[in-house]
Amino acid sequence: MNQIITISREFGSGGRELGRRLSEHLGCAYYDQEIVQEIAKRTELSEKYVQQVIGHRPISSFPIHIGRSFRMMADPNLDQSQTIFREQCTILREIAAKSDCVIVGRCADYILQDEEPFRIFVYADMPSKVKRCREKNYEKEELTDRELERRIAAVNRRRAEYYEYYTGQKWGDRIHYDLCINTTQGTVKGIAAAVARLFPPKD
Amino acid sequence: MNQIITISREFGSGGRELGRRLSEHLGCAYYDQEIVQEIAKRTELSEKYVQQVIGHRPISSFPIHIGRSFRMMADPNLDQSQTIFREQCTILREIAAKSDCVIVGRCADYILQDEEPFRIFVYADMPSKVKRCREKNYEKEELTDRELERRIAAVNRRRAEYYEYYTGQKWGDRIHYDLCINTTQGTVKGIAAAVARLFPPKD
Numbered sequence: 001m002n003q004i005i006t007i008s009r010e011f012g013s014g015g016r017e018l019g020r021r022l023s024e025h026l027g028c029a030y031y032d033q034e035i036v037q038e039i040a041k042r043t044e045l046s047e048k049y050v051q052q053v054i055g056h057r058p059i060s061s062f063p064i065h066i067g068r069s070f071r072m073m074a075d076p077n078l079d080q081s082q083t084i085f086r087e088q089c090t091i092l093r094e095i096a097a098k099s100d101c102v103i104v105g106r107c108a109d110y111i112l113q114d115e116e117p118f119r120i121f122v123y124a125d126m127p128s129k130v131k132r133c134r135e136k137n138y139e140k141e142e143l144t145d146r147e148l149e150r151r152i153a154a155v156n157r158r159r160a161e162y163y164e165y166y167t168g169q170k171w172g173d174r175i176h177y178d179l180c181i182n183t184t185q186g187t188v189k190g191i192a193a194a195v196a197r198l199f200p201p202k203d
Numbered sequence: 204m205n206q207i208i209t210i211s212r213e214f215g216s217g218g219r220e221l222g223r224r225l226s227e228h229l230g231c232a233y234y235d236q237e238i239v240q241e242i243a244k245r246t247e248l249s250e251k252y253v254q255q256v257i258g259h260r261p262i263s264s265f266p267i268h269i270g271r272s273f274r275m276m277a278d279p280n281l282d283q284s285q286t287i288f289r290e291q292c293t294i295l296r297e298i299a300a301k302s303d304c305v306i307v308g309r310c311a312d313y314i315l316q317d318e319e320p321f322r323i324f325v326y327a328d329m330p331s332k333v334k335r336c337r338e339k340n341y342e343k344e345e346l347t348d349r350e351l352e353r354r355i356a357a358v359n360r361r362r363a364e365y366y367e368y369y370t371g372q373k374w375g376d377r378i379h380y381d382l383c384i385n386t387t388q389g390t391v392k393g394i395a396a397a398v399a400r401l402f403p404p405k406d
Contacts, residue, residue, distance in 0.1 A: 178384075
């Protein structure tokens with residue numbers, strides 16, 4: 001069985017960098033944005049659209065108060081979300097079957113549970129996430145710290161909602177991970193080197 | 204400043220073993236039961252009694268419905284708990300000032316926050332905690348798995364109550380730790396070796 005490492009991460013925690021560095025230490029494949037590109041290719045949807053859909057929990061086009069009798073009607077919004085999620089599952093399983101790898105995001109910890117992945121959750125306190133976002137220029141510099149905090153919190157709320165919608169599990173609940181890493185102190189570089197030691201080279 | 208590593212751990216998770224192994228890797232002091240012994244010596248109370256007190260959140264001897272007017276009366280139970288906790292704080296600060304060390308339990312992560320300790324929380328799923336308890340013979344063999352699970356849950360509930368009483372923080376909430384380690388998979392030996400890498404030798 002291939003060694004699969006999944007990284008779930010709070011926005012601004014440096015989880016993506018940790019995943020990339022870890023894959024470099026282990027000399028294995030690394031998947032992140034490539035998954036979105038592949039979904040776009042296979043569904044013939046634009047990458048931007050796919051990115052938008054997988055960044056949010058699906059929302060029905062019908063208001064709830066219409067009632068149960070409408071449930072059976074096709075809902076194009078929901079259908080497209082489900083199609084994209086199914087494609088995502090297929091791609092993840094293909095990736096996992098191919099070779100050892102590090103996968104960032106995409107509910108991979110849950111979708112690939114039969115492959116017994118090593119599941120990492122990366123988090124940090126808010127000031128440190130704000131600092132990292134500024135350094136990485138994720139957000140426009142003219143935002144105040146308070147505005148940036150609200151943005152970060154909103155992205156993380158959406159990630160939690162998306163994860164919980166598809167997995168029925170609480171995002172970030174330690175019991176679903178093998179290791180939860182706080183990047184507030186220490187460098188991601190140093191942490192990645194130490195974490196890599198958990199995976200001794202195969203014979 | 205000395206390098207202080209604190210280990211908070213669920214009962215049955217192997218956290219104590221992890222702490223001991225980590226101190227061996229780092230060649231630093233290790234404190235666990237020694238703290239209880241020292242409290243007993245300084246307070247002239249028996250070690251068994253101290254152990255019992257620090258295993259539970261303090262409970263007032265007066266029933267709550269007696270009312271506010273009794274609040275000012277001395278409460279021997281509460282007084283003794285507070286005395287023991289104060290002694291614990293003093294001892295922890297002395298230990299931290301002495302040398303690099305690993306400290307298991309005793310709210311050390313909170314009490315020593317000014318020393319910026321590296322705070323580890325160790326946990327595991329219930330079947331793995333039951334298995335570890337049986338291996339370590341913590342509990343009498345005649346207990347069924349269900350009974351042992353209830354015992355483990357009760358110990359962990361008491362640890363959470365004690366921690367929350369003295370710190371005002373939620374025990375096991377990831378934001379209060381630098382690393383949360385699930386020992387369900389993997390060996391404590393291997394995990395300790397990897398975690399030790401987070402602490403490069405000092406110049």
